[in-house]
Every structure is written in C-alpha cells, then in structure tokens.
Amino acid sequence: MSGSRAKKERQSKRERPDFLASADYTLRAANAVLAVDLGEVPVTRVSQFAVGWLRAAFEQSRIIATLTASGLGHAAAPNRRAFWELTIRMLWLGDMPPSDRATAADTMLDVERTNEAKTDKYMRENGLPSNIDVAEMEAFILNVSEDKLIKKEAQFVTPAVKGTGTNLWTVYRLWREDSTWTHATGFLAGRYAPTNDDDTMGAGEPPNIDPNLEAHRYAAMVLTATVGDILKAEGAASELAGAPMVAYFEAN
Numbered sequence: 659m660s661g662s663r664a665k666k667e668r669q670s671k672r673e674r675p676d677f678l679a680s681a682d683y684t685l686r687a688a689n690a691v692l693a694v695d696l697g698e699v700p701v702t703r704v705s706q707f708a709v710g711w712l713r714a715a716f717e718q719s720r721i722i723a724t725l726t727a728s729g730l731g732h733a734a735a736p737n738r739r740a741f742w743e744l745t746i747r748m749l750w751l752g753d754m755p756p757s758d759r760a761t762a763a764d765t766m767l768d769v770e771r772t773n774e775a776k777t778d779k780y781m782r783e784n785g786l787p788s789n790i791d792v793a794e795m796e797a798f799i800l801n802v803s804e805d806k807l808i809k810k811e812a813q814f815v816t817p818a819v820k821g822t823g824t825n826l827w828t829v830y831r832l833w834r835e836d837s838t839w840t841h842a843t844g845f846l847a848g849r850y851a852p853t854n855d856d857d858t859m860g861a862g863e864p865p866n867i868d869p870n871l872e873a874h875r876y877a878a879m880v881l882t883a884t885v886g887d888i889l890k891a892e893g894a895a896s897e898l899a900g901a902p903m904v905a906y907f908e909a910n
Contacts, residue, residue: 676870677726677727677731677869677870677871678727680726680870680871680872680875681723681724681726681727681871682723682727683875683909683910684719684722684723684726684871684874684875684878685719685720685723685724685727686909687719687878687905687906687909687910688716688717688719688720688723689720689909690905690906690908690909691712691716691719691882691902691905691906691909692713692716692717692720693905694901694902694905696709696889696898696901696902698894698895698898699889699892699894699898699899700892700893700894702760702892702893703760703763703764704751704759704760704763704888704891704892705888705889705892705894707751707763707766708748708751708885708888708889708892709885709889711744711747711748712748712881712882712885712902714740714744715740715741715744715745715748715878715881716878718737718738718740718741718744719741719874719878721734721737722734722737722738722741722871722874723871725737726866726869726871731866731868731869732839732863732864732865732866733863733864734866735836735838735839735840735864735867736836736840738832738836738867738868738874739833739836739837739840741874741877742829742830742832742833742836742877743815743833744881745829745877745880745881746815746818746819746822746826746829746830746833747815747818748881748884748885748888749822749824749826749829749880749881749884750762750811750818750819750821750822750826751763751884751888752824752884752885752887752888753822753823753824756888756891756892758808759888759891760801761801761802761803761808762803762808762811762812764800764801764802764803765800765802765803765808765809765812766812766813767798767800768800768802768812769809769812769813771795771796771798771800774790774792774795775790775792775795775796777790778790778792807821815830815833816830828873829873829877832867832868832873835867836867839864839865839867845864846864849862849863849864849865850862850863850864878906879903879906879907882902882903882905882906883903885899885902885903886899886900886902886903887899
C-alpha cells in the first residue's frame with residue numbers, strides 16, 4: 659500500500675462519525691456472543707433464564723446497532739427499552755444468593771402463567787380464538803416464593819431495581835426514558851408532529867438517548883459478566899460460563 663493511500667485510510671477512519679464506529683462494534687460483538695455454543699451448559703431453570711435473556715438481549719443489540727448505523731437510532735427506543743429491561747432482570751437474578759435464584763425464576767413464571775390465564779379468559783369472553791393451554795400451564799409444578807418482596811420484584815421492574823444491591827438506577831433511568839418513546843404517548847406524537855412558529859404542522863423525531871451506544875456497551879459488558887457468574891453457579895465449567903464475555907471483548 660502506498661504511503662498516500664495509507665494516509666487517506668487513516669484520515670477516513672478519523673473522520674468517521676463515532677456513532678458508526680460504535681454501531682459496527684456493537685453489531686460484531688452481538689454476533690459474536692450469539693454465536694457462542696452454550697449447548698453444554700447444565701439445564702436448570704436458572705440457566706435457561708440466564709441463557710435465554712442473554713440471547714434475547716443481544717438480538718436486540720443487533721437491531722439497535724443496525725438502526726443506529728442507518729441513522730435511525732431515534733426509532734430504536736422499543737429495542738433499547740427491551741435491552742435495558744433484560745439487563746435489569748439479569749442483574750436482579752445475579753445479585754441474589756444462588757440458592758434463591760430458582761425460586762425467583764419460578765415466581766416470575768407463576769406471574770406470567772397468571773397473566774396468560776387472564777388473557778385466555780378475556781379472549782374467550784369476547785368471542786376471540788385462544789391458543790393458550792391453561793390446563794398445561796397449571797400442570798407445571800413451580801416452587802413459588804412466599805416472600806412478598808420477591809413476588810413484587812418478580813412482577814414489576816421498579817421493585818426489582820430497588821431490591822437489587824447492584825446500582826441499577828442509571829439503567830432504570832434509561833429504561834424509563836425509552837418507555838416514553840416506545841408507547842403511544844403525547845410526547846411521542848409531539849416529537850414527530852411538532853408545531854412550527856407559524857402554527858403549521860412540522861416534522862421531527864424523538865431523541866436518541868444513547869446516540870453513540872456508550873451506555874449500551876457498558877450494559878453489555880456487565881450483562882455478559884453476570885451471565886458468567888450465574889452459569890458457573892449452576893454448574894457450568896468456568897471456561898464455558900465465561901465464553902460470552904470473552905466473545906464480546908474479542909469482537910473489538
């Protein structure tokens with residue numbers, strides 16, 4: 659490569675916007691984590707939660723990176739919100755004593771089972787078809803916690819954040835902000851259809867609260883580290899448990 663060509667390539671990299679470089683890395687890292695073979699992880703309720711949430715989070719990460727690279731980061735609020743919530747839930751599970759995790763997972767499943775039964779009832783009462791097998795769900799034996807705090811934390815995000823020793827308030831703030839731009843709110847309508855100074859209808863877009871994916875990268879690092887701790891406690895070999903975190907960092 660000639661000296662002038664190499665110089666141009668270095669200059670091009672320097673001039674490249676930060677959000678594009680961050681999006682590229684985020685996509686590479688997400689693909690690397692999702693490619694990790696976790697088939698040999700011992701199957702327990704807790705390990706299924708951990709691996710399932712990990713994969714769900716990095717699927718969202720791929721979408722967020724793709725939208726960001728396309729200049730559509732402002733439209734990724736639903737995906738960011740899902741990613742923040744998955745991060746919160748993983749850290750909530752990882753922060754509690756290993757002996758309590760299976761019960762917490764079962765308590766979450768019980769909440770979801772109750773909600774599904776309510777959905778089935780609503781649909782049938784309103785003459786709508788329902789494919790929900792309530793009997794099958796009810797036959798599933800769960801070890802549900804009797805602790806009122808655990809029940810609340812399993813059902814709602816805010817109590818889970820309050821009950822977690824790890825400082826989750828930054829991620830929680832991001833989750834709440836992106837909730838505003840995820841739902842059909844008046845604020846969302848106002849951002850997309852603002853009023854101009856001459857009282858005509860304008861055009862706009864909601865804010866991108868993490869434009870360069872800095873918070874996303876930090877959350878992803880903590881997420882993979884927490885998964886490793888959870889899987890190790892569930893009997894996975896150290897190398898296997900730490901594979902997602904290694905894959906994440908080696909993607910750089």
